Amino acid sequence: MPSRQSIVEIGRLVVVNYGKDNGKLGLILDVCDTMTALVDGPNLKRRLINFRRLALTPIKIPIGKSVKHSTLLKAWEAADVDAQFAKTTWGQKLAQKARRATLTDFERFTVRKLKQKRNKIIAKKVKELKGK
Numbered sequence: 660m661p662s663r664q665s666i667v668e669i670g671r672l673v674v675v676n677y678g679k680d681n682g683k684l685g686l687i688l689d690v691c692d693t694m695t696a697l698v699d700g701p702n703l704k705r706r707l708i709n710f711r712r713l714a715l716t717p718i719k720i721p722i723g724k725s726v727k728h729s730t731l732l733k734a735w736e737a738a739d740v741d742a743q744f745a746k747t748t749w750g751q752k753l754a755q756k757a758r759r760a761t762l763t764d765f766e767r768f769t770v771r772k773l774k775q776k777r778n779k780i781i782a783k784k785v786k787e788l789k790g791k
Contacts, residue, residue, distance in 0.1 A: 669722065672686055672740060673685055673687060674753075675713060675714075676712060683700060683702050686700060686740075696708060716749065
């Protein structure tokens with residue numbers, strides 16, 4: 660039996676994983692056929708998207724079939740979808756990826772040095788544990 664997260668249904672939050680809208684959130688408003696769904700969101704134009712280009716999330720919003728964009732936005736705000744998704748591990752990873760993409764040269768250097776420091780501490784501890 661499929662997990663609850665993998666069920667395609669109206670109101671399911673999805674993340675677009677391909678194309679110019681990569682990483683944007685949207686809701687499934689209608690299932691057109693076995694390959695496509697009508698998806699809309701605050702930062703996403705309403706359109707048909709193939710399921711291969713969507714990643715389903717465990718978040719579901721109670722919403723009607725093929726509702727207007729304004730109704731969708733009200734439901735989105737009422738359910739606080741952005742905050743719900745930001746709490747998930749997936750949302751945190753996307754936020755971290757976006758943050759890393761905007762780092763300056765010096766910030767990247769600082770991150771690299773901190774990673775080196777962390778790895779030295781880990782290597783020292785591993786060597787100490789192997790010696791016992």
